[in-house]
Amino acid sequence: MQETRLDTARIRAARRLIDPVFLDTPLYRCEALEPGLGCAVSIKLETVNPVRSFKARGTEVVVSLLAGNGSRAAVCASAGNLGHALAWSGRGQGLDITVVASRFAPAAKLDRIRALGARLELVDGDFEMARERAAAIARYDGIRLVEDSLDVETCEGAATIGLELLDTAPSFDAVLIALGGGALATGVGHMVKALAPEVEVICVQPLGAPAMTLSWRTRGVVTTDSTDTIADGVAGRRPIPAVLDDLLLVADDAVLVQEASIIAGMRMLLDHAGLVVEPSAALGIAAILEDRDRFAGRHVVTIVCGGNVDIDAYHRWVGAGSYPHRS
Structure with a gap:
C-alpha cells in the first residue's frame, strides 16, 4: 500500500494517550438486523462514552x-x-x-x-x-x-477503532464507514488496508452532501455550493486535499445514499438493536438497504459513530413511515 499521512506505530501509541473510557467499545454481531438486510451484520458501537461519538x-x-x-x-x-x-x-x-x-x-x-x-x-x-x-x-x-481530518492526530485517534476491529472481530468481508471530513474513513481505512487488505473499505455519504464522494470518484477536489441532509455531522462542502489523498489510498468505494434510506436505517437500529443514533451513524445500514444484492451472503461491519441527536427531530424522522422495500 502507498503511504498515507498516518503511521501505524503512532496509532498504536495513541491508545496510551486516550482515556480508556473511549477505548474497546462494544463490537457484536446483531442478528436481529440480518433478516431485513440479507447479510451478516456486526456493529462497532461508538456511542457508549461520555461524548456519545467517536x-x-x-x-x-x-x-x-x-x-x-x-x-x-x-x-x-x-x-x-x-x-x-x-x-x-x-x-x-x-x-x-x-x-x-x-x-x-x-x-x-x-x-x-x-x-x-x-x-x-x-x-x-x-x-x-x-x-x-x-x-x-x-x-x-x-x-x-x-482541524478535524486535516490534523493527522484526529485521523490516528479514529484509527484506533480499526485496530480494535481487527484485533477482536471474527473475519469480515467489508466495513461501512460514514464519510464526512474523512478522519473516520481514512483512520479506519488505513488500519484495515495495513492489516487486512482483502477487506473492502466502503465509505458512505448522503446524496445531499456529496462533496467528498464526488472528489473520491474524480480523484480531485470537488466542492459544492450547499448541502441538504439531516446528517449534519457529515455535511461538508469543501474537502481537504490532503485528506482526499489519504482517502484515495484506503477506500475501495464511496457511495451516496438517499435521505429516506438514512431514516430507515435509524429506525432499524432503534427497532432491532435498541439504539438511538444520529443520522450519520445510520449511513452504513442505509447503504445495505439501497444495495442488498451487493452485500448478500457477506459479513459486514458498520461503525455506529454517534448518538447526539435532537430528540424532537428524531421523533419527526423515525416516528412514522416504513422501511423502503427493494424488488
Whole structure:
C-alpha cells in the first residue's frame, strides 16, 4: 500500500494517550438486523462514552500533545460532535477551548459544549463559515486551530477503532464507514488496508452532501455550493486535499445514499438493536438497504459513530413511515 499521512506505530501509541473510557467499545454481531438486510451484520458501537461519538479518540490525542507542549488554549469549528469532544478533552487537561458552530446545529450538541465549560460562538451560516471564523480566532488569539481530518492526530485517534476491529472481530468481508471530513474513513481505512487488505473499505455519504464522494470518484477536489441532509455531522462542502489523498489510498468505494434510506436505517437500529443514533451513524445500514444484492451472503461491519441527536427531530424522522422495500 502507498503511504498515507498516518503511521501505524503512532496509532498504536495513541491508545496510551486516550482515556480508556473511549477505548474497546462494544463490537457484536446483531442478528436481529440480518433478516431485513440479507447479510451478516456486526456493529462497532461508538456511542457508549461520555461524548456519545467517536470524536474523542482524536481530541484526546490532540489535547494530550498540546498540554505536553505547554499550550493552554485551542479553537475548532464543529458541526457539534468534534466541539463536544474537544470540550471534554480540554477540560480534562485544563485547556481553554473555544468552539465555533452554526446556530442551526442540533441544540443537544450545543448544550453539551456549553455544559463542559467551553466558549461557544455561533455563526449564521454552515460548517464552512464556522471553519473560517475559527481560523480567524486562532490567528487573532495566537492559539491552536484544531482541524478535524486535516490534523493527522484526529485521523490516528479514529484509527484506533480499526485496530480494535481487527484485533477482536471474527473475519469480515467489508466495513461501512460514514464519510464526512474523512478522519473516520481514512483512520479506519488505513488500519484495515495495513492489516487486512482483502477487506473492502466502503465509505458512505448522503446524496445531499456529496462533496467528498464526488472528489473520491474524480480523484480531485470537488466542492459544492450547499448541502441538504439531516446528517449534519457529515455535511461538508469543501474537502481537504490532503485528506482526499489519504482517502484515495484506503477506500475501495464511496457511495451516496438517499435521505429516506438514512431514516430507515435509524429506525432499524432503534427497532432491532435498541439504539438511538444520529443520522450519520445510520449511513452504513442505509447503504445495505439501497444495495442488498451487493452485500448478500457477506459479513459486514458498520461503525455506529454517534448518538447526539435532537430528540424532537428524531421523533419527526423515525416516528412514522416504513422501511423502503427493494424488488
